[in-house]
Amino acid sequence: MANRHLVIADDLRRLINGGQLGNDGRLPSERMLAKQYRASVPTVRNALEVLQAEGCLDMIHGHGTFVRRGLECLVYDNTRYSDARAAAKPSVYVEVNVRRLESSAAMPPGLPEALGLPLTEYFFITTQRNMVHALAWVYVPCAVAELDLPATPPTSPWGDDVREQLAAAGIQVESTVERVTARLPNPREAVYLRPTAPVLVVERTSRDAAGRVVEAALVVLPSGRTEALFTTLTPSDTTTEAS
Amino acid sequence: MANRHLVIADDLRRLINGGQLGNDGRLPSERMLAKQYRASVPTVRNALEVLQAEGCLDMIHGHGTFVRRGLECLVYDNTRYSDARAAAKPSVYVEVNVRRLESSAAMPPGLPEALGLPLTEYFFITTQRNMVHALAWVYVPCAVAELDLPATPPTSPWGDDVREQLAAAGIQVESTVERVTARLPNPREAVYLRPTAPVLVVERTSRDAAGRVVEAALVVLPSGRTEALFTTLTPSDTTTEAS
DNA sequence: CAGTGGTCTAGACCACGAA
DNA sequence: TCGTGGTCTAGACCACTGT
Structure with missing residues (x-):
């Protein structure tokens, strides 16, 4: 904790929670803070x-913090499948772009197929x-289903609508594997997200009863504004017994 | 991608994969790289x-990269519960410290109890x-079970042994909720981990059939060396039907 | 002790948003 | 155009590792 920028961060945190900041919640500029703390701009930036x-905080380029x-x-x-999904949806705006393409090496994330x-x-x-607040690329092989663009605006930021369309087309997802990692945004994601703040990455692969991949997705969740929740029910004792 | 440190990072990546680095896989020092790239030390550090x-890469203080x-x-x-758990265990060393304490505000992570x-x-x-490679704090209320220090060295980095001890004591975990976030290490974690690299944080809460919390854990996984895998089986159609 | 990574400075310049 | 955040420089000093 001896680090200068962490000391400054702690002090700013107290300032923020104290609420002495003007109605717009704007912080002094980085140069001002540097002068106040007798620190350099990069040190103040590290703290921010x-x-x-x-x-x-939200740091907005050319506008303020x-x-x-x-x-x-x-x-x-x-x-x-939970009913609680649609409840308490925050006031966010979800936009979709749909296109056709062919799977190429390393480009679609969790598709281990040909x-x-x-x-x-x-x-x-x-x-x-x-x-x-979130980026998501969702892929459905055309061999599985020829889906249309959802007519209604999407209700989920990560493609639950697509999975519902699949279900409506009679395609049942039997198992879903979600690989979760933390990293910094790659160049493609940095177009939308702050390149210095970590992101949570979910690579999802959904399979039907035959083991066929029916849907795959890459979900990118910036830290601080998002979290992921996984609920696991222990299989009941009827089938599994210590071997 | 115009960023200087990303260009340098790309170049170093090629250098690394090319394998022209001497047998110990050691990179030139930061000062040397700065000279070679005509860049400053902080820029080279950002790339690294x-x-x-x-x-x-592994950057080892006072030793090298x-x-x-x-x-x-x-x-x-x-x-x-999977059989594959014990298979293909990497050659890591797991150490445990056990102690008794009382739950205090905000200190144990996922314990929503009194x-x-x-x-x-x-x-x-x-x-x-x-x-x-991993840090984990696992908590078991004494009211649930008075467990001993496992006699054998632990086989799991995040307390599967503790859960097995619970099972052996007749305490069945029925549901597990894992809250996953990405962030930078906090001061307590920065003692062990690089403070600038993101970590994956798993906050686990295990409940028995009565809904009682029987185990809670905070698992910290540094990016690049770890990942998390969540497998979800869609409940079979016998019980759930579109409402 | 020398050589390494880790942090900070003071200032420059660029990129962006709003008037 | 001005004020903001975003990146980089050249160099200083500290902290750690191995000899």
Whole structure:
């Protein structure tokens, strides 16, 4: 904790929670803070980035640094069949882009199948007041289903609508594997997200009873504004016994 | 991608994969690289930290920067009942510290119960060649079970042994909720981990059939060396029907 | 002790948003 | 155009490792 920028971050955190900041919740500029703390601009920026990664601040290029208010936390949930899904949806805006393409090496994420097969790609981008809260690329092989663009605006930021369309087409997802990692945004994601703040990455692969991949997705969740929730029910004792 | 440090990172990545680095896989010092690239030390460091977060490099204070070899990736898995768990265990070293304490505000992570109740804390620290690969704090309320320190060295970095002890004591975990986030290490974790690289955080809460919390854990997984895997089986159609 | 990674400074310049 | 955040520089000093 001897680190200068962490000391400054702690002090700013007290300033923020104290609420002595003017109605717009705007912080002094980085240069001002540097003068006040007798620190350099990069040190102040490191402090701000700590708070930004914690979800306390929004740093907006060319505009200013603001206290996050009405902290709406998007929750990725593996229990999609739950009724609670549609409840308490935060006031975010979800946009989709759909296109056809062929699977290429390393480009679609969790598709372990052969290359060159035609896919439908859904690219979801979720924003709240111009801040990106989630990115998701969802892929459905055309061999599985020829889905249309959903007529209604999407209700989920990560393609639950697509899975519902699949279900409506009679395609049952039997198992879902979600590989979760933390990293920094790659160049493709950095177009939308702060390149210095970590992201949670979910690579999802859904299979039907035959073991065929019917849907795959890459979900990118910036830290501080999102979390992921996984609920596991221990299989009842009827079938599994210590071997 | 115009960023200088990303260009340097790309170049270093090619250098690393090319394998022209001497047998110990050691990179030139930061000062040397700065000279070679006509860049400043912080810029070179930013480039190295990108690769470090990707798991390509190990930066060892006072010693040097080395190419990660035998990339052993620890996998956190929610299917603890699976037989595959014990298979293919990487050559890591797991250490435990056990102590008694009382639950205090905000200190134990996923325990939503009353404060002041006595707990057993298991602190797991997993290393491979002096590099920390995982941290885990596991809590069991004494009211649930009075467990002993496992006699054998622990086989799991995140307390599967504790859960097995619980099972042996007749306490069945019925549901497990795992809350997953990405962030930077906090001061307590930064003692063990690089403070600039993101970590994956799993907050686990295990309940029995009565809904009582029988075990809670905070697992910290540094990016690049670990991942988490969650497998969800869609409940069979016998019970759930579209409502 | 020398050589390494880790942090910070003071200031420059660029990129973006709003008036 | 101005004020903001975003990136980089050249160099200083500290902290750690191995000899």
